[in-house]
Amino acid sequence: MVGSAEKTANLKTFVQWAAKHITGDEKGEAQVFLDRLFQGFGWEGFKEANAFCELRVKNTNGGTSFADLVWKPVVVIEMKKRGTDLNKHYSQAFTYWTRLVPNRPRFAILCNFDEFWIYDFETQLDTPVDKVLLKDLPTRFGPLNFMFPEDVKPIFGNHQETVTRKAADKLAACFNSLIARKVDQPLAQRFILQMLMALFSEDIGLLDKYVVTRLLDDCKTPQDTYDLLGGLFTAMNTNGVKGGRFKGVPYFNGGLFAQPAMIELTDTEKSLLRTASDFDWSKVRPEIFGTIFEHSLGKEQRHAQGAHYTSPVDIMKVVGPTIVAPWTERIETTSTLDGLKKLLARIESFTVLDPACGSGNFLYVAYRELKRLEARIYERMATEYKSVDPNQRPFGFVSAANFYGMDVNPFAVDIAKATMMLAHKLAIDELHISESALPLDNLDANFKVGDALVQADGTRTEWFETDVIVGNPPFLGSKLVKRMLGTSYVNRLRKAYPEVPGMADFCVYWFRRANDNLKPCTSADPFAGRAGLVGTQAVRSNASRLGGLDQIVASGAIIEAVENQPWSGEANVNVSIANWIKTEQATLLPKTRRLWFKVDPVKGAKAKPQAGDQNPADYELDMREVPFINSSLSDLTDVTGAKALAINATAVVGQGLTPGHSAFVLTDEERGTLMAASKKNADVIHPYMIGDDALSTGKPARWLLDFERKTIVEAQAYPVPLKRIQDQVLPDRMEKAKALPDRDEDAQGNDDGDEDEVKKGRAHHQAFLAKWWQLSYGRPKLSEAVASIPRYLACSRVTKRPIFFFVDSAIKPGDAMQVFALADDYSFGILQSDVHWQWFIAKCGKLTERPRYNGDSVFHTFPWPQAPTAAMVTAIANAGKAVRTLRAEAAEKQGIGLRALYRTLDLPGKNPLREAHEVLNAAVMKAYGFAAKKPILQQLLDLNLKVADRSAKGEPVLGPGVPSSYKNPSNLISSDCFST
Structure with a gap:
């Protein structure tokens, strides 16, 4: 590693060279200046560091600009001629930084040959984290440490987040102290806000410098704080000439200071404010101060340093x-x-x-x-x-x-x-x-x-009429709304907004109301009729999409969106962002729209340095320009118009069994104890597989105690297992059935729970109590269908790519598995193909950022090939078997489970699994008769609508399973499956 003395010497050589040879001409000297700058930091030149000059970047006008230097993932540098006011070019640097995805540079630099303005947009948007003069570079290279070949943490002198957090902490601590000693809360709030304005004002020139500091120093008693600080607030609210101690204090306004706050402060409170006055409040960032401050109030153990913004x-x-x-x-x-x-x-x-x-x-x-x-x-x-x-x-x-x-x-x-x-x-x-x-x-x-949606009398709240609407409404999932806000509120909300489905997330009401409230964008006023809101991921799927984005797209267009990203604010959620125009004039819509999506960080030549006290983002956003963005926040064919196909209901498909209590699930040891009591107990003890078992070992790891549909009288035939349930499950179910609280305890992952069930709150616990010896959701229809075939098809319900597998019908499936009562190789081949995968991605639900298999939206709308020949059916079945054979060999010889095996598809190079899937995909495409160069989703949607139309007319159509025309369908039921 190069020492400080050598770094200083190298940079001094660069500065001397620049003084001798550089006149400050942006066009003629920028590249040679940058090349020598890289040499000064220990590189042979910028090319050797893998940086590029004059890189094309899309600008905000839809055209192309050229960034002077881009060095991913480290820095983008924009040069301006000598003497240029760099402050005027902040937006250009920010635009370049925004568009340079993926592997976006962490930092941005504006340089006019005499000074470097360094930006870290991830932590501080509009103000440089430091400024370094060229002549000082040999001794002040700390802010540019990221330029050296080794990864050295930069040291910034203007990292304003740190100052903001400390300032917010002191004011919040003072407020908390006031509340703790029973000062009236409205008075305490007014005092803190007036003090906040005063502290800012003395550092940004609205008050004389140190006026607040001197007043605090002169306060010797609690009465002094009442008189002096209260006197300052009174003077700030007085319009006219003032004399005495407050001579020269200007008039602020009659809003914030309409009621000057006068409080006798304790020594501790005065000390907190005195410490706060020592901060340079001109460096406190208002756009993050409010949230940090607000979220620190009333929380003694949680200071501003821990608050998210x-x-x-x-x-x-x-x-x-x-x-x-x-x-x-x-x-x-x-x-x-x-x-x-x-x-x-x-x-x-x-x-x-x-x-x-x-x-x-x-x-x-x-x-x-x-x-x-x-x-x-x-x-x-x-x-x-x-x-x-x-x-x-x-x-x-x-x-x-x-x-x-x-x-x-x-x-x-x-x-x-x-x-x-x-x-x-x-x-x-x-x-x-x-x-x-x-x-x-x-x-x-x-x-x-007040509440922005609904009044106490059930009427909609009146909104201000404005040109645009922005913001991030509350992140509250549909199944938490009643629990958090209460039944009466939810009833008023749904009555006021009948157009929003009851199962929509809470933020959807803001999306719908915002769109309704906008006046349209027109050629006479192209700036109105626009909105941008942050929502939960659910806004782009199922009931939430129906209630919000579907209507937004119908009345205009989404022009820019973020499909999915972690949110930086207080809520630990992944979000979607939609920006739209409400208009009937197509000429006002941009020809291309921008769609941002989350990708894994790209590994660069250097790791991204850390800045200040905050780590860089652990995710990357990439962007593509697309001709349209649909209500699912995708540029793929919009399949929201796909219809449920009656023929698909001939196959029994659903979520696996939900025990509802841990006592129903047995370890090997517990099963052994019950079997030792009576071999007859084998009737009610079954192998039990969950999704993780299937994707890792392919073996069930536990057992399920399931009395199925047996009555309590019939269950008496198994006294020891029944006593286990009576001792452990019955008391719990009696307790939960005592009342009807306002939440759905089983909301987590029950495909066949509908809106009515959610409306009943926990009424289902009374039903559980009525049959306390049975599983919460035993899925009798699915269980009976599975029991009638030798094996069943399944996949994990939460998955980026469904991996299908056969399971012996003697094994009970857990509720994390999606189960298909299909036993044939042909059905496996269809569902494991890329054709079905694309439909899944377009139609699935979302759990955080992970796709979730939903039987209603995915399987029941998925069209099957309508005219496959026997040869095509056989080819698909054989190709599917080949995929499973390869998987089984990998499990047997290398000990690789399905999850690990399929992760190899993300790696470059030849892969026998990929090749096997390509054969399968080709066979499936041939059976559908799809054209390879046309979007598969569009062809599937067209087929869905065609099948739905033919079915409605009573014409024959094909659905899941082996076509009826295929001779000897039993030949397509092979024996491989996960078993005990």
């Missing part, structure tokens, strides 16, 4: 497509002064709503971006038209009053208002614009406290 880069996945992109495209393509003036007038009346605003982080980012767009209009007018005086602003300006919010949490709303009040002054400082920072906007009329 929605990262600004995630917020930009909504604000960018919904607000920034359409405005940027119009601003940059408008070619007349009159056109720019019209854009200026429109942007200053442009309004934004977040109907679940929380502490206002989405609105803050939206405000900041709109101010930058407004500044860009003024910049173009002043630089391109001599008649425009750059020092005059003839119109109004974008202010915090352009933004609206709603939330059920009153304190969060107050934090949001304070955040938006600060936004104006911070924008003035960033953009060097001549607007008055005071008085602050009074936002009391812009924010509503």
Whole structure:
């Protein structure tokens, strides 16, 4: 490893060379400057480091730009000519960084040959984490440590997340102390918010420097804090000349300070505020402060350091497509002064709503971006038209009053208002614009406290009418809504929104209401009628999709979406993001849309360095430009119109058995004890296989005590097993049946539980008690169908790719398995083919980020070949057997289970399993008569609709299993299967 002295010497040589040879011409000198920069950091040059210059990157206007240097996964560098104000080029660097996927660079650098501005967008969106002058580089290379060949953690001097967390921690601790000693909560909240504004104000120039600090130092008694701090808040609320101690304190407004908060503080509370005043509040990030602060309140053991916040880069996945992109495209393509003036007038009346605003982080980012767009209009007018005086602003300006919010949490709303009040002054400082920072906007009329969906009387809550809607509504799954919000609320909600299915996730109501509330986007006003919301993954499937995105697509188009990603905010969930336009004018829709999807991180030449106190993301997003995005947030053929096929119901298919209590599941030792009591007990003890058994060993690891449909009288014939259930299961079921709480205990994974069952809450526990000796869900119809055949087909219910296998019918399947009462090799071949896999991916449900096999949506809509010849059927059966033979040999000779074996398909190189599947796929495609060059999903959808139509007319159709025309179908039932 190169030592510090050598690093300093090498960089000093580079700086001396640059001083002698570089004039600062971006076009002519950028590449040679960058090559020598890499040499200064110990590389032979940028090519030897595997970096590239002039790399093509799609820009926000739909065209192509050229990034000066891209070095994945480390850094993207954009050069500007000497003397350039780098602040004006932040958005270009952010756009490059956003689009450079997969294996996106961790950092971005703006450089004008004299200084380096270093950005870490994953932790700090709009402000450099450090700035380094070229002349200081030999001794201040710490912020650029990631440039060295060895992976060295960079050291940043402006990592604002750390400051924000510490500042939030002190204020939250003070608030918690006030509440703990019984200070009235509204007064404590008002005091903390007024103190927050005062601390910010003395560091961003709204108050004289150190005015708050000096007041705190002068407070010797609790009475002093009441008089001096209360006096400051009173002065901030007084419009006019002030004298004495508060002479020169400007008027802030009559909203936040309408009731000056006066409290006698303890020494501990005063000390916390005094420590807080030592922070540089100009470096506290308002877009993350609110959430960190809010989530630290009232939690003594949980300080701000442990709170999660929605990262600004995630917020930009909504604000960018919904607000920034359409405005940027119009601003940059408008070619007349009159056109720019019209854009200026429109942007200053442009309004934004977040109907679940929380502490206002989405609105803050939206405000900041709109101010930058407004500044860009003024910049173009002043630089391109001599008649425009750059020092005059003839119109109004974008202010915090352009933004609206709603939330059920009153304190969060107050934090949001304070955040938006600060936004104006911070924008003035960033953009060097001549607007008055005071008085602050009074936002009391812009924010509503209360439920955004339904009122106590059952009517819909009235929303603000605005141009666009952004935000992230509550992440609450459909089966938790009643438990968390109560039966009466759910009843009011469903009555107010009958168009939303009862099994839709809670956030779907916001999607539907947002779309209904939007005025359409038109050619006369192309900026209205847009929305971007974050939702649970369920928004793109099943009832949730029907209630929200289906309607959104029907009334416009989704223009940019994130199919799936982990969320950076408080909830530990994977989310989907949809940005859409509501319009009837197809000409307003972009020709291509952007679809983002999660991929495994790409391994680069160097590992991604860590920045500051936060690790880099453990996932990657990739993006592809597509002609359309359907309501499943996919660019594949939209198969939501596929119909359930009556012929498919001839096969019994469903979820495996749900014991409902651990006492029904036996270890080998427990089974041995019961068998020692009586050999007759073998009648009710069965091998029991779960999905993990099948994918790992292919052997059942436990046993199931199952009385099946036996009555209590018949069960008496097995006294020892029955006593086990009576002692362990009966008391539990009696306890659970005592009341009817408001949740569905068995909501987890029951395919055949319907909406009515969920509405009954835990009423099913009374049914369990009535037959307490039986399994919770014994699936009698499925069990009887399986018992009538020698083996059955199954796969794991939660899987990225269904791996099908045969199981001996003597083995009881667990509820993590999807079971098909099909025993023939032909059916295996059809279901194990890529044709069925593609249908599964398009139609499956989602459990977190994992696909889940759903019998109703996948199997019962899946069309089978309608005219296969006997030779085709035999070919599919034989190809399927070949796949299973290869799998069995791998298990026997190498000890490889199905899960490990199928993971080899993700690796490059020749693979006999892949080759066997290719033979199977070819045989299945031939039986369907599908064209290889046409989308398989479209061909399957066409076939589904054709089969449904023929079936409705009473015409013969083919479904699951061996076609009736095939002679000797028993020849297609081989003997291989998982057994004991």
